[in-house]
Amino acid sequence: MKKNLVLFFLLIGTGLFAQGDVAFKTTTHSFGKVKQHVPATFIFTFTNTSSKPVIIEFATAECGCTTPEYSKEAILKGKSSEIKVTYNSENLGTFKKNVNVKFVNVVQPIVLTIDGEVEAAKADK
Numbered sequence: 334m335k336k337n338l339v340l341f342f343l344l345i346g347t348g349l350f351a352q353g354d355v356a357f358k359t360t361t362h363s364f365g366k367v368k369q370h371v372p373a374t375f376i377f378t379f380t381n382t383s384s385k386p387v388i389i390e391f392a393t394a395e396c397g398c399t400t401p402e403y404s405k406e407a408i409l410k411g412k413s414s415e416i417k418v419t420y421n422s423e424n425l426g427t428f429k430k431n432v433n434v435k436f437v438n439v440v441q442p443i444v445l446t447i448d449g450e451v452e453a454a455k456a457d458k
Contacts (some may be wrong), residue, residue, distance in 0.1 A: 353382035354439060355408075364449030367422050374419040377445050381408045390435040392416055397431040398423065399447070412443070422451045 360373040381387045386407035386447055395400055402417040429448040436443075 341406075354381065354436065355379045355443070357445075359381045359454075360443065360444045361420075364420070364447065366450050366452050367420075369422055369425060369451050370453045371422055371424055372419050374417060374445060375446075376429065377416045378413055379415070380413045381410055381444060384397065384410055386410065388437045389416075390437045392432055392434045394418075394432050395430060398428075399432065401434075401445075402430045403434075403456050416445065418445060418447055420447055420449070423453050425453060427451075 348388050354446060356384045357377060357379040359377065362377070364375070365397060367373045386409050389403050392401040392403050398421045400421075402419075404414055408414045416432070416434060419440045420428065426446070427450045428441070429446065432445040432447075433442040
């Protein structure tokens, strides 16, 4: 029992330490008010703070209205990269969307969040 408990804490500690492999400038962005039918895009930047290359295993949005784009290449020690997140802004009203970013050999994904309010575009007279 004691051996399993030690192993459990080692695994948790390793996962938490691995979160330190990358440092995001920010993990949230508020667009404020955006026009309907005009995609809203924000670029999340991060730096590899580990001593080895890191690779994004996947970045998935919680719905089809949000699209993450990212490099499939390894990010070398000390180098930066980015994840471009675009919201399609078709539906009126407020929104809050998450993108889960999973790095290879890291247990927990990092959650990026965007939010805002889509307003109707003014009609031309």
